[in-house]
Amino acid sequence: ASADYTTLPGITIGIDNRSCLVIRWPNLSHPIITNDVVELVDEKTFRWTGRWDNVINTGGTKVIPEALELKIEKIFQALGISQHFFVGSLPDQKYGHKIVLVIAGNVSRENIKLLHSRMHNMLSKHEIPKEILTGISFIFTENGKINRKATLDITSGTGGQFS
Template structure:
């Protein structure tokens, strides 16, 4: 049996019955741009009698995978988001993410389940160019957020995810009247299960901490990685590869990926923590990684995108780095390999280094 569409749901200003929405989907698939075809495909999947559908991961930490998700779990996720961000039937929201992935799909689901009026635009790096309406809610990736700062007054609440938010971007949005939240989640958890404010801070929470959404509990495994128990959106606990510090039963600090940890001469280094220390100083995109080393096992390296930066060693010396956190070598790559949402694919980018 197909999932019921809320009677107040609108797509680009028009309300549709289930059958009419199927016709819109067919039209998008037949005549639309690539992203519109993806919207049409998803609408047909959602309106089908199947109780679950397959969503693919972004592929930032490996080969993109197809994951089967229950539609009821997606409905439950949409309702929790609606409650947390106070979304009500008739509110206008904007879809500017690729509908190929879970974050874009869930914007459509939230609209259909909660009765929101959803407009969609092409998922470009500058999604608000040419957009003149105001919106209650929108989801973006960091690159889109950065390019939209001058027009953020058109949106009341923005959630940002898909890639880490740099300290420079956090400074740029500090004085925005828009409420901006970074999200934590993945395809397996049907987008976000935790959020942290990037401006207009909640003084009751530890700065930088993610706060979990209702009906979710968290713990750590023996690797200090986050374990998520969310029965309304996943039948089984989700064991992540994200190293965290638990602040309370409801909050955690994200520290980095377990699969990125570097063992250099017996010292374990978390690249993301080193990157955080460098992020406010670096003029170009970069990441920290490791290469094999006969003496250390792995040596810490800094990989920079673009042209050589004059005085980079001096820049690095200004960061609050421990001696063992200093890169042993610096490499430059013309352009990183990225996922569609702008996240650096570290392993593939590292392989571009010419020996």
């Protein structure tokens, strides 16, 4: 579960039509509109769920990769899979974009089968990755975060196809 965040005194929050955080501070004439997708707990507390920039529109359904990663992380833990991973998307003729699971390094064929089975049992049909890419070397940004786009750009077209 994601942690709750509370604002400083005098600052209130809301969300826009994308469910992105809107911050109101008395010293500013206009609210600050972010690209952080959040769930409001109250007018001073929120739960971060992901970034609007990363939202995947697959077959008309919007999927927040960071929220999906939390679910998949539980499956990885249950199976004892320790590799780093992220959820991304690749262009798809049928869906517009398809969800892909990108895993650093190699995962045994048996664990891929178990992972695939558990995802089908535990995720909604729109959340299930259509492709699992393994044996991937991740590219990182200067501040140490995974560069999802650059990693996907150099790896697309490899890995196992699942439907």
